[in-house]
Amino acid sequence: MPLRLYNSLSRQLEPFTPRDPSRVTFYSCGPTVYDDAHVGNFRSFLAADVLRRWIESPLCDLQNDPAKSTGRKVVHVMNITDVGHMTDDAEGGENGEDRMAVAGKRLLEAKKSGKLPAGTDTNLDPTNPYTIAEFYASRFLEDARRLGLKVALDAQSDPTLMPRPTQCIPQMIAMIQSLISKGHAYAVGPAGRQVVYYDVQSFPAYGRLSGNTLDNLRSGAGGRISDENQGQKKHPADFLLWKADPSHIMKWDSPWGAGYPGWHIECSVMAAMRLADDLGEIDLHSGGEDNVFPHHECEIAQTCGHTGRELFARTWFHPRHLFIEGAKMSKSKGNFYTARDLFAKGIEPAAIRLELIRTHYRTNANFTMQGVTDSQRMVERWRRISAVAGTSTNAAAAPRLDDSPVLREFAQAMNEDLNIAGALGVLNSWAGTITQPTASDAAILAAIDRVLGVLALEVPKATATEIGVYLGGLSPDPTVEAKLAERKAARAAKDFKRSDELRDELLALGYQLKDVAGGKVEISRKP
RNA sequence: GGCCGCGUACCAAAGUGGUUGAAUGGAGCGGAUUGCAAAUCCGCUGAGCGUAAGCUCCUCGCCGGUUCGAAUCCGGCCGCGGCCUCCA
Numbered sequence: 001m002p003l004r005l006y007n008s009l010s011r012q013l014e015p016f017t018p019r020d021p022s023r024v025t026f027y028s029c030g031p032t033v034y035d036d037a038h039v040g041n042f043r044s045f046l047a048a049d050v051l052r053r054w055i056e057s058p059l060c061d062l063q064n065d066p067a068k069s070t071g072r073k074v075v076h077v078m079n080i081t082d083v084g085h086m087t088d089d090a091e092g093g094e095n096g097e098d099r100m101a102v103a104g105k106r107l108l109e110a111k112k113s114g115k116l117p118a119g120t121d122t123n124l125d126p127t128n129p130y131t132i133a134e135f136y137a138s139r140f141l142e143d144a145r146r147l148g149l150k151v152a153l154d155a156q157s158d159p160t161l162m163p164r165p166t167q168c169i170p171q172m173i174a175m176i177q178s179l180i181s182k183g184h185a186y187a188v189g190p191a192g193r194q195v196v197y198y199d200v201q202s203f204p205a206y207g208r209l210s211g212n213t214l215d216n217l218r219s220g221a222g223g224r225i226s227d228e229n230q231g232q233k234k235h236p237a238d239f240l241l242w243k244a245d246p247s248h249i250m251k252w253d254s255p256w257g258a259g260y261p262g263w264h265i266e267c268s269v270m271a272a273m274r275l276a277d278d279l280g281e282i283d284l285h286s287g288g289e290d291n292v293f294p295h296h297e298c299e300i301a302q303t304c305g306h307t308g309r310e311l312f313a314r315t316w317f318h319p320r321h322l323f324i325e326g327a328k329m330s331k332s333k334g335n336f337y338t339a340r341d342l343f344a345k346g347i348e349p350a351a352i353r354l355e356l357i358r359t360h361y362r363t364n365a366n367f368t369m370q371g372v373t374d375s376q377r378m379v380e381r382w383r384r385i386s387a388v389a390g391t392s393t394n395a396a397a398a399p400r401l402d403d404s405p406v407l408r409e410f411a412q413a414m415n416e417d418l419n420i421a422g423a424l425g426v427l428n429s430w431a432g433t434i435t436q437p438t439a440s441d442a443a444i445l446a447a448i449d450r451v452l453g454v455l456a457l458e459v460p461k462a463t464a465t466e467i468g469v470y471l472g473g474l475s476p477d478p479t480v481e482a483k484l485a486e487r488k489a490a491r492a493a494k495d496f497k498r499s500d501e502l503r504d505e506l507l508a509l510g511y512q513l514k515d516v517a518g519g520k521v522e523i524s525r526k527p
Numbered sequence: 528g529g530c531c532g533c534g535u536a537c538c539a540a541a542g543u544g545g546u547u548g549a550a551u552g553g554a555g556c557g558g559a560u561u562g563c564a565a566a567u568c569c570g571c572u573g574a575g576c577g578u579a580a581g582c583u584c585c586u587c588g589c590c591g592g593u594u595c596g597a598a599u600c601c602g603g604c605c606g607c608g609g610c611c612u613c614c615a
Binding site: 008029031037038040042045099210213236239287288291294321328330358359365368371373380419421428494496500512524 | 528529530531532533538539540541542550551552553554561562563564565566567568608609610611612613614615
C-alpha cells in the first residue's frame with residue numbers, strides 16, 4: 001500500500017503524489033532565532049525530518065512512482081528566521097517590541113551578571129540584532145545536527161537549504177510589488193512612510209486551510225481585533241506585508257520607505273526561491289499546528305495571489321504540539337526544556353530524538369523523563385544488535401523489502417500516515433526474537449534506522465580510569481574515585497556491608513554503579 | 528460562536544468489523560545470573576473454577592443502535608485538548 005498522508009488542506013488521508021518523485025520539494029517553517037530552540041520546536045522539526053527520510057527510503061512506496069527504481073530525492077528547505085518579529089502581533093505585526101531587541105536585552109543582562117551561556121563568544125554584541133540572530137542560529141544548527149536533522153546536515157554543504165529572511169529582502173520586495181500590481185495588496189500612508197497590507201478580500205480562497213473564512217473571522221473575532229490600528233485597513237483581517245519604520249532595530253530600504261517585512265512574506269518567498277516548480281507549487285509544506293492560522297493561511301494568499309495558481313503546497317503537514325509531563329508547555333510556567341538543557345543533563349541525542357519522534361505526529365505527545373528513559377533503553381537494545389552483528393563475519397546482503405517480513409511490516413505501518421508507534425512495535429517484536437544477530441539482521445536494522453535516524457547519532461564517550469569507566473559523558477571525579485577505591489578494597493576483604501554503603505552513598509550523589517568483568521565498575525548517571 | 532482533534536489495561540502507545548483479553552515499550556511479580564545490586568535473558572501480569580487441557584464472567588469514556596459478530600460502523604451524551612492574528 002503506497003504512502004498516504006493526512007493533508008491539512010483537504011482534512012483527509014490521501015495518497016502522497018509529488019509532481020516529480022525523483023525530486024520532491026518540501027518546505028518547513030523553521031526556528032526563530034532569538035532564543036534557544038526547545039524540545040517542542042524540535043518535535044515538529046523532527047517529524048518533518050522523519051517524513052523526509054521516509055519518502056527517501058527505498059522501503060517507502062509511492063503511488064505512480066517512476067523514480068522507484070532510480071531513487072527518490074527530497075529537497076528539503078527549512079528557513080531560519082533571523083528577522084525579529086513583534087512581541088505583540090495582535091494587530092498584524094506592527095506593535096510591541098521587536099523580539100530580537102528583547103533577546104538583546106536579555107543577553108546584555110546575562111553579560112553584565114556573567115551568566116552568558118558557556119562557550120559564548122565574549123565579543124558578542126547584544127545591541128546588534130544581526131549578531132544575536134547569528135548567535136542563536138549557530139546554536140540551533142549545532143543542536144539540530146546533534147539530533148540528526150538531515151536538512152541541517154545538508155545545509156553544511158548547501159547553505160541555500162536553510163535560507164535566512166535577512167538575505168532575501170529584495171525578493172520579498174519584488175513579491176510585494178507583484179501583489180500590489182495584481183490588486184492583492186495596497187500601500188497606505190504618506191510617501192516614504194507607507195504600510196503595505198494584503199487585501200484578503202481580493203483572495204476568495206482565504207480561509208480554505210484553517211476554516212477561518214472571512215465570514216467566520218468576522219463573527220468570531222472575539223474582540224481581539226480592536227479599532228485602533230485597523231483604521232487604514234480595508235478589512236480587519238488584512239495583514240502586514242511591509243512596514244516603513246525608520247526607527248526600527250532592523251530595517252531595509254524599500255519603495256515604501258525604510259522598514260521591515262511582515263512575518264508571513266518570508267516563507268512564501270523562500271519557498272519559491274529554492275523549491276517552486278514551473279507552476280509555482282511545492283509538494284509539501286510543514287510547520288507546527290499553531291502555524292495553520294494565520295501564518296500558513298497568509299502564505300497561501302501571498303503565493304497564490306502572486307502566481308495566480310490555485311495551489312501553493314499540494315500537501316500540508318502539521319505536527320501537533322508537545323506537552324511536558326502532562327502539561328501544556330509554556331515559557332511563563334517554565335515547564336520546557338531546550339535541547340541543550342537535556343544534553344547538559346547527560347541525556348544522549350539518540351534518546352531525545354527517539355522520544356520526540358515515537359508518538360504519532362498528529363497527537364499531542366507528552367514529553368516525560370520516564371519516556372526518555374524508555375527511549376534510551378530501546379536505543380541500547382538496538383545498538384546491541386548492530387554492534388554484535390557488525391562484528392559478525394556473515395556476508396551482509398543488502399536487505400530487500402520483499403524478503404524481509406520485518407521491513408515489509410515496518411513499511412506498511414509507516415505508509416499509513418507515518419504510524420511510527422506501530423512501526424516501532426514491529427521493530428521491537430523482531431528485535432526481541434534475535435539472540436544471535438547476523439550481518440543481515442544488522443542490515444535490516446540499518447535500513448530502518450536510516451528512517452528513524454537514532455543509531456547514527458553520536459554516542460557519549462566513556463572515560464576509563466584505573467577503577468572505573470565513566471559512561472554517558474561523565475567525567476572522572478575525585479570523590480567518586482576515592483569511594484570506588486574504598487569499595488574495591490572492601491569487596492576484596494568481603495566487607496560487603498561497607499561496600500554496599502559506599503554504593504548507596506554514590507547513588508545518593510547521583511551515580512549508578514555496575515560491576516563489570518575485569519573488576520572494573522561502570523559509572524552512569526542515575527536516571 | 529467558527530474550525531479541528533482526542534478519550535484503549537498501572538503508565539506510554541498500536542489496533543479501526545471476526546484469528547483481540549487487546550501489538551510494542553516501560554512498570555510490577557517470579558526465575559536465571561550476581562556476595563548483594565545494576566544490566567541482561569526467560570516466564571507471568573482482568574476475574575472465577577480446575578492438577579491440567581479447558582470452561583465461565585467482565586473489559587477498550589458513558590448510553591443506545593446496526594450486525595451472525597464491534598475497541599473498531601451509526602446516533603446521543605460526558606470529559607479533555609488545539610487554533611481563531613505571540614508561539615513549533
